[in-house]
Amino acid sequence: MMAAARIIPDATPLPPLRGRVQADAPLAPLTWFRVGGPAEALIRPADAEDLARFLAALPHTTPVRVIGAASNLIVRDGGLPGVVIRLGASFGRVAVDGDGLIVGAAARDATVAEHAAAAGLAGLEFLCGIPGTIGGAVAMNAGAYGGDIAQVLDWVDLVARGGDVVRMEAASLAFAYRHAHLPPGAVVLRARLRGRPGDPAAIAARMAEIRAAREATQPVRARTGGSTFRNPPDMKAWELIDGAGCRGLRRGGAKVSEKHCNFLLNVAGATASDLESLGEEVRRRVHAASGVALEWEIHRIGIPAGRPEIVS
Known part of the structure; x- marks a missing residue:
């Protein structure tokens, strides 16, 4: 697993926190897709007051990202620089x-x-x-x-x-x-x-x-991330994807669901790059078939390990 690019200087510790702080924290196990690199720093604040004090003292140049259930998220293989916040039971x-x-x-x-x-x-x-x-x-x-x-x-x-x-x-x-x-x-x-x-x-x-x-x-028992693309006005994304011949399409360990083709699946040890590149290939084929440019609904964050094929 690649280490996330460094943003936080080693000589500059993070502000005090009563909750938990973990450096180079694996994020893949927290996501539904089970892919992606680590967070430079993952914090779990104890409560709202703890979080507020931490953010007040954190330099504004430090990137901050919140992840929840991570059910509609692709964390790229190069990981997430800066601070990732995950809120706990409180x-x-x-x-x-x-x-x-x-x-x-x-x-x-x-x-x-x-x-x-x-x-x-x-x-x-x-x-x-x-x-x-x-x-x-x-x-x-x-x-x-x-x-x-x-x-x-x-x-x-x-x-x-x-x-x-x-x-x-x-x-x-x-x-x-x-x-x-x-x-x-x-x-x-x-x-x-x-x-x-x-x-x-x-x-x-x-x-x-x-x-x-x-x-x-829907493929609710699979390693997936929910609806991949937004529905264009007065259209269904899955119908456009199906019409472009993408049902069951694969790239590496990633696959377009045959049950609902607006879902991407991690079926065989996919990387984040596999998933994102497959999504871009779906966008390319849909645009070629219908002239419609699908927009991602799944959030893709972090640093790519490589460069996926991007459809403009």
Whole structure:
């Protein structure tokens, strides 16, 4: 495994942290694809105060990246320079708050849906079909099965890059398709999600329907990263990919899923480069067949070990 490029000088230690700090930390085991190089420094803060103090003292020249469930992430083979933040259990609390829930950033989306169902709150069932955490869901306006975060978010608390804790109302986040406008370098701490009174049996039935649909149509038990490309306006990415003859296409240990061809799979010890290069080949073929330039939905971060073929 390659070591991540060095950004943090050896003579300049990181700011104090009550949580855990790990140098040259392997990231591949944390990602759903199980690929990628190490983080130069991986920190797990003890709580929000610990994180805020750390960021306030960290030089602004040091890159910072947050990873959650890493379910829609390719970490490139050269690793991640700078500081990678991973929030632990103290950031994953869920509490009922009147007609909604106050949810920690590290809470899994499916867990939040289950809490809402137990409280008789409808409107959050869609979260049970999203394999990530609430922090990531807010940052990318995650959505599925007719719902998205923009429809249910009231506010979000953040730690800004300079260490200040701020609250932003949903209206200020300029939500768009798979996008929210968060301050650069900010870390989501918690959010309030709005529900509505509902029949627990009907909520449970809707969640069972979503889970069955996901199981039937997606390779949920594979090493994958969720939907690879965004749906273009009034189109389905998988239909374009299928129409370009990419179902089952392989490069190295990476493969386009035959079950749902908007999913890439690590089937045989793929590298991040295998996956990214295969994705770019899919983009090239789709563009040649339809004239549509697919946009990545999976986030690709870090330093490549090589240079994947890029489609402009």
